[in-house]
Amino acid sequence: MKGNRFFYYIREGINSIFNHSFMSFASVCIIVACLIIMGSFTLLALNVDTVIDTMESQNEILVVVNDSLTEDQARSLGPLIEAVPNVSRAVFVSRDKAWADFLDTYEDTSRFEGLDSGIIPDRYEVFLEDIALMKQTQQDIAELPGVTDVMAALTIMQGFVRIRNIVTIISLVLVAMLFFISLFIMSNTIKLTTFERRDEIAIMKMVGATSTFIRWPFVVQGLILGLIGALVSFLMEWGLYQLVTEKLISGAGFGFLTFLPFSQMAIPILAVFAAVGLGVGTIGSLLAIKNYLKV
Amino acid sequence: MVQFIDVFKSYENGTKALRGVSFKIQDGEFAFLVGPSGSGKTTIIKLLTGEIAPTDGRVLVNDYDLSNIKFSKMPYMRRTLGIVFQDYRLIEDKSVYENVAFAMRVIGASAKEIRRRVPYVLELVGLDTRSRRHPQELSGGEQQRVAIARALVNNPRLIIADEPTGNLDPARSLEIMMLLQKINELGTTVLVVTHEKELVESFSKRVIAIDGGKIISDGMGGYYSYER
Numbered sequence: 001m002k003g004n005r006f007f008y009y010i011r012e013g014i015n016s017i018f019n020h021s022f023m024s025f026a027s028v029c030i031i032v033a034c035l036i037i038m039g040s041f042t043l044l045a046l047n048v049d050t051v052i053d054t055m056e057s058q059n060e061i062l063v064v065v066n067d068s069l070t071e072d073q074a075r076s077l078g079p080l081i082e083a084v085p086n087v088s089r090a091v092f093v094s095r096d097k098a099w100a101d102f103l104d105t106y107e108d109t110s111r112f113e114g115l116d117s118g119i120i121p122d123r124y125e126v127f128l129e130d131i132a133l134m135k136q137t138q139q140d141i142a143e144l145p146g147v148t149d150v151m152a153a154l155t156i157m158q159g160f161v162r163i164r165n166i167v168t169i170i171s172l173v174l175v176a177m178l179f180f181i182s183l184f185i186m187s188n189t190i191k192l193t194t195f196e197r198r199d200e201i202a203i204m205k206m207v208g209a210t211s212t213f214i215r216w217p218f219v220v221q222g223l224i225l226g227l228i229g230a231l232v233s234f235l236m237e238w239g240l241y242q243l244v245t246e247k248l249i250s251g252a253g254f255g256f257l258t259f260l261p262f263s264q265m266a267i268p269i270l271a272v273f274a275a276v277g278l279g280v281g282t283i284g285s286l287l288a289i290k291n292y293l294k295v
Numbered sequence: 296m297v298q299f300i301d302v303f304k305s306y307e308n309g310t311k312a313l314r315g316v317s318f319k320i321q322d323g324e325f326a327f328l329v330g331p332s333g334s335g336k337t338t339i340i341k342l343l344t345g346e347i348a349p350t351d352g353r354v355l356v357n358d359y360d361l362s363n364i365k366f367s368k369m370p371y372m373r374r375t376l377g378i379v380f381q382d383y384r385l386i387e388d389k390s391v392y393e394n395v396a397f398a399m400r401v402i403g404a405s406a407k408e409i410r411r412r413v414p415y416v417l418e419l420v421g422l423d424t425r426s427r428r429h430p431q432e433l434s435g436g437e438q439q440r441v442a443i444a445r446a447l448v449n450n451p452r453l454i455i456a457d458e459p460t461g462n463l464d465p466a467r468s469l470e471i472m473m474l475l476q477k478i479n480e481l482g483t484t485v486l487v488v489t490h491e492k493e494l495v496e497s498f499s500k501r502v503i504a505i506d507g508g509k510i511i512s513d514g515m516g517g518y519y520s521y522e523r
């Protein structure tokens with residue numbers, strides 16, 4: 001591309017934005033709204049995911065071995081449990097070890113005087129790959145011979161998994177809707193320019209300008225609007241995230257939650273915002289100019 | 296060079312605008328295309344500029360076969376043409392100079408080429424003193440000369456003018472025709488569509504007459520059978 005032509009496209013694109021400042025402002029706003037909603041849901045989903053990941057790494061289910069088995073027999077159950085689908089690891093805890101651990105949790109053990117490890121059974125701590133499948137895995141282990149009981153903290157986990165799924169679905173639907181709305185507003189903004197310039201476009205075609213040449217200024221207009229939208233929403237999203245996480249941590253009983261730092265997600269978020277903004281700008285402008293280039 | 300070979304054109308609503316038109320205009324010729332209203336003159340011009348496609352037959356313009364030209368080739372075909380309309384079609388918010396320069400810029404001419412060529416064509420059409428004015432500050436004849444300058448600026452092989460004097464008084468009309476004749480003498484092929492009998496008869500040029508979508512006469516001088 002020759003230098004003077006490049007500047008011609010940029011100048012024409014910027015002129016059009018100022019000539020229709022109100023509609024340009026409106027289309028930037030709608031892109032910002034779209035991106036912020038999309039970004040917020042993504043951030044929420046990412047955080048819920050992290051919570052689930054931490055829980056997954058901490059969480060285990062407890063498999064209680066039949067009392068009548070000897071320790072050797074109980075130990076031989078290990079490979080069977082590990083063979084169950086979705087089990088990542090099964091750690092054997094003998095009744096002596098379990099008893100010692102139990103006593104360790106109390107400062108004053110005098111009230112357990114006279115008792116010994118005989119009152120509690122051998123057990124396995126079992127770690128899962130995917131907690132969403134916990135219920136099934138729990139049933140599978142319970143069916144193994146020599147297993148008396150399987151205990152799991154199902155409910156909390158399932159709650160989080162459900163939240164994540166709902167958030168994902170809502171954000172996908174919203175993002176799709178908002179994407180089309182932004183596209184519509186964007187292409188109508190640019191249509192104002194193409195309509196105003198229809199005579200110029202007709203002359204360009206008459207003297208033999210290529211479709212590419214005719215399109216560029218409008219595409220540049222869309223690209224600039226999309227990019228402004230992306231940058232504005234990135235900054236707003238950043239501020240919003242900071243505000244909300246601080247409020248949640250300091251206030252209302254959410255102190256136990258930890259949040260991902262924004263900086264850790266900043267680059268991917270900026271990249272996605274820019275891609276969506278530029279995409280809406282390009283597609284919107286191509287839609288706007290399409291009808292003028294037929295003949 | 297322009298050649299129509301047995302061209303038919305029906306519009307979507309069924310109107311048969313052309314019914315088997317054949318003619319050939321050699322490089323360097325000056326020809327009038329005359330005929331009553333609705334006879335198909337503008338249809339011929341639109342076929343030449345690629346705005347519409349023939350229903351049947353072949354249309355050849357400057358080595359391009361418009362009957363099966365690729366969409367992507369169309370702009371390059373149009374660069375070999377200069378087109379002038381009755382209503383001038385100038386851009387109101389650009390000066391005379393910018394209107395002409397625009398035609399060069401949009402086909403990728405460099406700033407240097409533009410600075411050299413635009414003053415030359417403005418002088419050729421007699422508007423070198425008007426270059427800073429805007430179209431609405433010019434007379435109709437002057438506006439049409441801007442349009443001719445714009446048609447000329449990319450050095451086309453063929454100038455096509457559809458009723459270029461339709462909005463002008465007889466004196467201005469004559470001036471415009473003289474200008475087109477001068478351009479023809481400088482080597483460009485010229486095809487002029489017109490209603491104006493007197494004007495045609497004051498030049499002894501080739502006259503192609505059309506009526507009802509058919510060529511009814513073609514030769515030097517007056518209106519021929521169209522007069523009847």
Ligand SMILES: Nc1ncnc2c1ncn2[C@@H]1O[C@H](COP(=O)(O)OP(=O)(O)OP(=O)(O)O)[C@@H](O)[C@H]1O
Pocket residue numbers: 306307308310311312330331332333334335336337338339
């Ligand atoms: N876009 C169109 N759709 C349908 N019919 C059309 C269209 N354009 C022209 N026609 C018809 O085709 C015929 C030829 O029209 P054309 O415009 O070529 O005539 P013309 O010779 O240029 O007339 P005029 O001297 O009035 O400009 C007319 O009957 C006209 O009504």
Ligand SMILES: [Mg+2]
Pocket residue numbers: 336337338
């Ligand atoms: Mg006509």
